[in-house]
Amino acid sequence: MWGSDLLEQNPDFYKVMECPWTGEKVVCVRSLRPDYSIIHVQEADIYGNARILGPNYQDVLLSRASGHVILTTERIVGTYRMQEEPKLTAIPHILVDAVVELPGGAKHGICYPEYLTVDFDLHKEYQKAVKSGEVPKFAEKMLEGRL
Amino acid sequence: MKEKVMSLDQALNLVQDGMLLAMGGNGMHRNATLFALGLTLKPVKDLKVCAAAPGIAADILVGTGKADRAYFGFFGLENEAGLAPGMRKAMQGANPTAKATEGS
Known part of the structure; x- marks a missing residue:
């Protein structure tokens, strides 16, 4: 962490604190708690x-x-x-x-x-769908009969 | 032990607005892709995603605007699949729709 911009970029995520035993400065990273x-x-x-x-x-x-x-x-x-x-x-x-x-x-x-292997035909279709904003349409095709 | 088998639709409905989802797998490998695609058909919004190396499933959620924030170490699809198109669309340019917290 030291020497990177991460500390300044995300002050809500990183805090510099003093080690209670040695007094050394340490970087604490906030833990994520996924739902x-x-x-x-x-x-x-x-x-x-x-x-x-x-x-x-x-x-x-x-x-x-x-x-x-x-x-x-x-x-x-x-x-x-x-x-x-x-x-x-x-x-x-x-x-x-x-x-x-x-x-x-x-x-x-x-x-x-x-x-x-990746199904590259479908992957190309996905890439196009992302560009045109049609991923839900791609999803309907992929999930046909499963929902 | 309790039985927990349910339909895809029932499981998708467990996900509520604003939740932080940890996405399993890595790059193009063993991602819950169909589950992520299913979420794009639901009204759920303001999701956040996290993983050490999120891939295609997280890309689907970020690229469709379902997720507005991603916490990650590396975000990409690797090898021939290349960069993550949905993530790029959401995060680059003048008006990004999602924020990245890298190195988290």
């Missing part, structure tokens, strides 16, 4: 226990930092999957408010190992 985490996973059971296959990114931290979690999942699996390998449960049910079964929920992006 909801919106996380797409490969596997969840009906109670909201979720497994993430492949990289977690920061999703485990996000789920803990948020007040509530909404999961969309490629598929709903039996709870026995979690009981067989409890340590593979990335997000436990106690954090979760909603489980939505939504195969292809990360399209037109990537969801390992279900679909491994």
